[in-house]
Amino acid sequence: MNFTSTVLILPGLGNSGKNHWQSEWERQHPDFKRVNQQEWDAPVCNDWINEIDRAVLANDPAKVVLVGHSLACSTIAFWARTFQRPIKGALLVAPSDTEADSYPAGTTGFTPIPLFKLPFPSIVVASTDDFYVTLARATLFAEAWGSKLVTIGAAGHINVSSGHTSWPEGLQFLKELDS
Template sequence: MNFTPRILILPGLGNSGEQHWQSIWERQYPDFSRINQQNWDNPVCRDWIEQIDRDVMAGDPSNVILVGHSLACTAIAYWAQTFQRTIRGALLVAPSDTEADTYPPGTTGFIPVPLLNLPFPSTVVTSTDDYYVTLSRATFFARSWGSKLVVLDAAGHINAGSGYGNWPEGLALLRELDTGTVS
């Protein structure tokens, strides 16, 4: 499967380990690249969104698809609100509710979750049993962002710990953004 846009991978809090689907995709597709943050464990929103913008603007932004997981989904929403760039799209997987009492401490500036209509096509993928976001909140984020919503049954946080290593269904959703067939 070939992709024509630049695919930029954005892990969430703590980065994505070797068995995470984001890391596996990077190994499978050498053209995919990770946006590396200076501080994965105690992130500052402003630092994260500035790094996202540097990587997006390193080429043609209209040819970029962002692939965010967890906290990176909120970072992408803040980035969109702040920089108003037109990109090809975003795949937002397991968005965390940074406003919830269950969210781990150590992040700065990720509250409140931005509730704007994203200026590009997007797909939110969530689970019925994600510890970091309720289904109702993930649905609310997707509606606020103008995103297509995909709900997986009992998929946890949609990471390696939930059994999501190689994730072909996720690649199919990415392909929809690539071809412009997100409905």
Template sequence: MNFNAQVLIIPGLGSSGPQHWQSLWEDQFPEFQRVHQQDWITPVRQDWVNHLDHVVMAEDDPGNVILVGHSLACTTIAYWARKYQRLIKGALLVAPSDTEASSYPPGTEGFVPIPLMPLPFPSIVVASTNDEYVTLERATQFARAWGSELVNIGPAGHINASSNLGRWPAGLVLLKRLDV
């Protein structure tokens, strides 16, 4: 599978370990670039948002960028879109965490409230029916508010390394749909 877009991998809280599909995609596609945040454990929203913008705008053609966010990165992307209104190719938003839920880990208080406005680019929200960090109902609310297509992949937990997705070929198919 070939991609024409510049794909930026954006992990969530704690980053994505070596068995996470985001890391496996980076191994499979060396041209994909990971956005490294300064602090993965106690994130500061403004730092994450500003750094994401810096990385996107450093690309030769920001309009050819696809963001691949997981968990807290989805909220980061929503804040980034609200602040900067950049016109990129699209975003794949996987397992968008509900930072407003009481079950969400501490340390992310700066990521509330979750922006609920249309994103200025095409996007796909991928959710599961048994994600411990977001209910399917909330993920559906996010997708509607952001103007995203919602893809429910069934019981896949937080769609991370514990979900045993490996290289997650079905996710790559969704990513390819944004690369038009």
């Protein structure tokens, strides 16, 4: 599968390990670029959104598609609200609910989650049994962000622990934004 967009990979809290689908996509598509954060385990929202902005501006923003997982999904919403860059789109997979009691401590500035229409097309992919976000909250985020919501059933946090390593179905969602 070929892509015409500039695909920027944005992992969530702790980064995405070598067996994560984001890492696998980078191996399959060497032109996909990971946005590396300075602090993966105790992130500060402003630092993360500034790093996203640097990565977007290093490319033609009109051709950029962001691929966020977990904490990176709300980070993309914070970035969009702050910078209002006209990018091509965003694939938002398993958006974590940083406002939930179950969310891990150690993050700074990721609440409240911005609830506004994103200034670019987006797809939220959610699971019915994600520990980090209820389906109701994922639906709320998708509606507020103006995103197409795709529910993929009982798929956990859509990560290695739930068996999502190469995740070819996810590439199909990305292809929708690439057109």
